[in-house]
Amino acid sequence: MADWLALDRASQRAWPALITERYDGWVLRYARGYTRRANSITPLVASSLPLARKVACCQRRYVEQGIEPVFRIVDRGPALGVDAWLAAAGWGKRDPTLVLCRPLDSTTAEARLLAAADDVDALGIEDWIDAFVRITCDGREQGPHREMLWRVATHSLRLMLQRDGQPVGCALAVLRDGWLSLLDVAVVQAWRRQGLGSLMLQRALAWGAAQGAVGAVLSVTATNKPARALYARLGFTASYAYWYRHPPI
Ligand SMILES: CC(C)(COP(=O)(O)OP(=O)(O)OC[C@H]1O[C@@H](n2cnc3c(N)ncnc32)[C@H](O)[C@@H]1OP(=O)(O)O)[C@@H](O)C(=O)NCCC(=O)NCCS
Structure with a gap:
């Protein structure tokens, strides 16, 4: 099936934020706080600026909008380096989510x-x-x-x-x-x-x-057993995963 980057792009475009910005390889989405998916920072490709500076800058932008700064971390690629940095800085991991797909x-x-x-x-x-x-x-x-x-x-x-x-x-x-x-x-x-x-x-x-x-795609929280059972019965299988990192208290 499609590579995860194409799937992620299609899924994100299907749930459009009200504002989308790009910042040195990261995608910043804002939708006045409605759903974390549309109000989070997704590191997608390798970036060049120092991480501490970038993270602080993102935090400021979200706080200015009255939105909690939250990272959405996919389980592959350059995002994993960002995840390790956030973990070391005390950002909490929450709600592992699976992206499932099936052909049509x-x-x-x-x-x-x-x-x-x-x-x-x-x-x-x-x-x-x-x-x-x-x-x-x-x-x-x-x-x-x-x-x-x-x-x-x-x-x-x-x-x-x-x-x-x-x-x-x-x-x-x-x-x-x-x-x-x-x-x-x-x-x-x-x-x-x-x-x-x-x-x-x-x-x-x-x-x-x-x-x-060509196919169907959806996201489901890993702990949502009823929904996962329903989707498995309809032929969906896991493609990749993501989770959120919330700022240290
Ligand atoms: C997930 C949800 C939409 C399922 O709706 P539903 O009408 O109960 O689903 P169905 O009756 O069509 O279930 C089809 C199959 O899915 C599986 N399934 C559904 N609910 C299940 C449960 N609680 N435990 C185990 N399997 C379950 C079963 O295989 C079921 O077939 P069966 O009843 O013949 O065994 C419903 O539980 C719900 O609204 N949950 C809260 C919202 C939510 O989590 N939405 C999904 C977000 S990704």
Whole structure:
């Protein structure tokens, strides 16, 4: 499958920050604090400036924006040198996350799945955000989330499942660089283990395959056993991993 750098780029573009800066081989993303993924520093390629100076400069930039400076460290390449430096400086490692992927084929299995998932609704952004908040009980201010969704509006599918007239499941599928990213996947507690998560993702995969995506990609916290089991059943396997480094207290 694709190399991890291409996958990482596609995944990050599918969950766009509101501001993205490049600084000597590092990517700095800001989205008014909504999700760490869109509000973190990712060292990607080897850099030339002294690390202590660079890290201090990044910290200042995030603090000025009222955002906690957090590094997102991938488990390979020059990022590992940065990780060792941060660890020695007391930055705490949190939430190891796996990036999983699987190939898509428009001509076979995925196309057939579409029919099986025909009661999954595709919503506009405002209706989908309402459903997302009800399903996840997410108390965060949704302004940045809304802006991020608008940025991918023309190449995404916002899915929602209802039961008894109530929204019970949601998922977001975004097509970027030929890859289908799956995000914001959730089913309300009372409706779990009844195949709804699978149904929504099958619908998303069918859509991605029909759009010509070569594969699907998603991130899952390593400790999230239910989600990992669901994704394994849908044929996803691990490609690479990342974790976060938070500043010393
Ligand atoms: C992950 C989640 C979306 C799964 O939704 P779901 O509707 O319960 O999933 P399904 O019923 O389609 O499960 C399909 C298969 O996944 C596996 N699975 C799902 N939940 C599981 C669990 N709690 N323990 C073990 N396996 C599980 C099983 O193999 C299951 O098939 P089975 O029930 O026939 O054994 C749901 O648990 C959820 O909303 N979790 C909180 C939000 C979250 O973590 N989202 C994912 C972020 S990456």
